[in-house]
Amino acid sequence: MQIVTNIADLKRLRTSLRGTVGLVPTMGALHEGHLSLVRRARSECDHVGVTIFVNPAQFGANEDLSRYPCDLERDLRLLEPLRVDIVWAPNPETVYPSGFQTWVSVEEVSKGLEGGQRPGHFRGVATVVAKLFNVFEPDRAYFGQKDAQQVAVIKRMVEDLNFPVEIVVCPTVRAADGLALSTRNSYLSAEERRAATVLFRSLTAARKAYEHGERSAGALLAVMKTVLETEPVARVNYLAASDPRTLADLDFVDDGILLSLAVRIGNARLIDNLLLPEDDYVARD
Numbered sequence: 001m002q003i004v005t006n007i008a009d010l011k012r013l014r015t016s017l018r019g020t021v022g023l024v025p026t027m028g029a030l031h032e033g034h035l036s037l038v039r040r041a042r043s044e045c046d047h048v049g050v051t052i053f054v055n056p057a058q059f060g061a062n063e064d065l066s067r068y069p070c071d072l073e074r075d076l077r078l079l080e081p082l083r084v085d086i087v088w089a090p091n092p093e094t095v096y097p098s099g100f101q102t103w104v105s106v107e108e109v110s111k112g113l114e115g116g117q118r119p120g121h122f123r124g125v126a127t128v129v130a131k132l133f134n135v136f137e138p139d140r141a142y143f144g145q146k147d148a149q150q151v152a153v154i155k156r157m158v159e160d161l162n163f164p165v166e167i168v169v170c171p172t173v174r175a176a177d178g179l180a181l182s183t184r185n186s187y188l189s190a191e192e193r194r195a196a197t198v199l200f201r202s203l204t205a206a207r208k209a210y211e212h213g214e215r216s217a218g219a220l221l222a223v224m225k226t227v228l229e230t231e232p233v234a235r236v237n238y239l240a241a242s243d244p245r246t247l248a249d250l251d252f253v254d255d256g257i258l259l260s261l262a263v264r265i266g267n268a269r270l271i272d273n274l275l276l277p278e279d280d281y282v283a284r285d
Helices: 007-014 032-044 072-082 113-117 121-135 143-160 183-187 190-195 199-210 217-228
Strands: 001-006 023-027 047-052 086-088 142-143 165-169 234-242 256-266 269-276
Touching: 001 007, 001 269, 007 086, 007 121, 007 183, 023 032, 023 121, 032 047, 032 072, 032 142, 032 143, 047 113, 072 142, 072 183, 113 121, 113 143, 113 234, 113 256, 121 142, 142 143, 143 165, 143 269, 183 269, 199 217, 199 269, 217 234, 217 256
Parallel strands: 001 086, 023 047, 023 142, 047 086, 142 165
Antiparallel strands: 234 256, 256 269
16 A cells, blocks of 8 residues: 655556545544445456545635544544555645636536535535546545435536546444444534434434325425434534435425435534435436
8 A cells, every 4th residue: 555645656556556446535543434335446447546634615604624633544444454456645735736716616516505504615625626637546435325415426426527437335334223423423422423323313204204105395395304303412503305316405206305404413414315216316318
């Protein structure tokens, strides 16, 4: 496993790889969700690259950039047994050198959900992923369904800008009690961690209503809201019922629905989603 920090070394190593290359972009603080993406890439590609970069461009002024967990040595220990070929761990000055002024904006699909709550977030995401694709030149890139809007933004960017990379979306990895694995779960106290299961319980309740024939988006959201209201420490940021392809708001389920929510519990802002009918990808072709 080669660890590099600059672009020149990365490009030199990339040219030495023969066969298909899978890329797993991360911000470090790796957990089983990330590692599942690496294993999937390893099973489908001849070579695997992982990026570890806490991207300052996707954090707002009052967000948690300064306290986002960072432990590169731990991350490398987790990756070592997974037969990763290259780990790129650049510093911010490498990715955004002095005078940097070019940004990638994916317009419509970035507007709602996280984009509506975190202005500029997806501009930062799209820009850094475009740069990763340019310097790494992967054949496939692996992302988790948990960040459904991010996936939709990247898929749109890849199609619009003709990047020769296949986006592979992998199922959300959950703890035994249903909580989606997330780096920000580390912000939770033991009591808050127990309370956080309410996110998945609300989605599960909506799924049961859907399975019993409910097709009103408003009714499905009402089911989610009722469950969330049973948890006193849960502060709902948003609930949404969206078209899985465009992320536009839906009134009625015709050909699939993406149920999403963002909830604050203590100091942690947690997101989760469920695609109905259930599948392991979003923004279907």
